[in-house]
Amino acid sequence: MKSKKIKTEYHTEVINGVLHMECRRCGQMTPCSPTSTSVLCSECVRELYEKDFPFEASTGYKPTGRPRGWAFMREYIDKDGNVYHKGKEQPELKGTLKPTVIKSKPQKPKLTKAQKQRVKLDAYAEIHKLKKELKKAKFKKDVRRINSLIKKQQKLTK
Numbered sequence: 186m187k188s189k190k191i192k193t194e195y196h197t198e199v200i201n202g203v204l205h206m207e208c209r210r211c212g213q214m215t216p217c218s219p220t221s222t223s224v225l226c227s228e229c230v231r232e233l234y235e236k237d238f239p240f241e242a243s244t245g246y247k248p249t250g251r252p253r254g255w256a257f258m259r260e261y262i263d264k265d266g267n268v269y270h271k272g273k274e275q276p277e278l279k280g281t282l283k284p285t286v287i288k289s290k291p292q293k294p295k296l297t298k299a300q301k302q303r304v305k306l307d308a309y310a311e312i313h314k315l316k317k318e319l320k321k322a323k324f325k326k327d328v329r330r331i332n333s334l335i336k337k338q339q340k341l342t343k
């Protein structure tokens with residue numbers, strides 16, 4: 186059986202019997218597994234960690250331009266096309282995917298006084314209707330359902 190050698194663009198070397206590869210960020214020889222295609226040395230890992238988790242780092246806040254929780258997302262692609270799976274960089278996917286667009290929640294438009302009044306009136310009308318229904322309801326489950334609907338509407342009248 187032929188052993189498959191994993192191709193890598195990084196320099197590898199066996200030092201003291203341990204396979205090392207140059208750090209893809211700073212070029213420092215770093216121990217790695219024979220299946221690694223690229224490695225980051227511990228210093229770069231720490232530096233990147235501090236950059237990405239500024240609140241946990243002691244150096245204070247440094248904005249990353251990434252949304253909150255990006256490191257926990259199944260897939261996150263930053264504006265430069267760097268692809269991350271759960272915060273882990275996937276260098277071989279760089280530039281193959283569109284940057285992740287984070288949609289911010291649309292803010293609820295504030296209701297005007299007249300609109301609020303309208304909502305209230307609608308709720309009162311609905312309660313009136315539901316109460317009539319309640320009188321006719323024969324089954325416990327219907328009574329329960331109608332009562333919960335009434336409660337919902339009553340909240341709107343406050």
Ligand SMILES: [Zn+2]
Nearest residue numbers: 208211226229
């Ligand atoms: Zn490094």
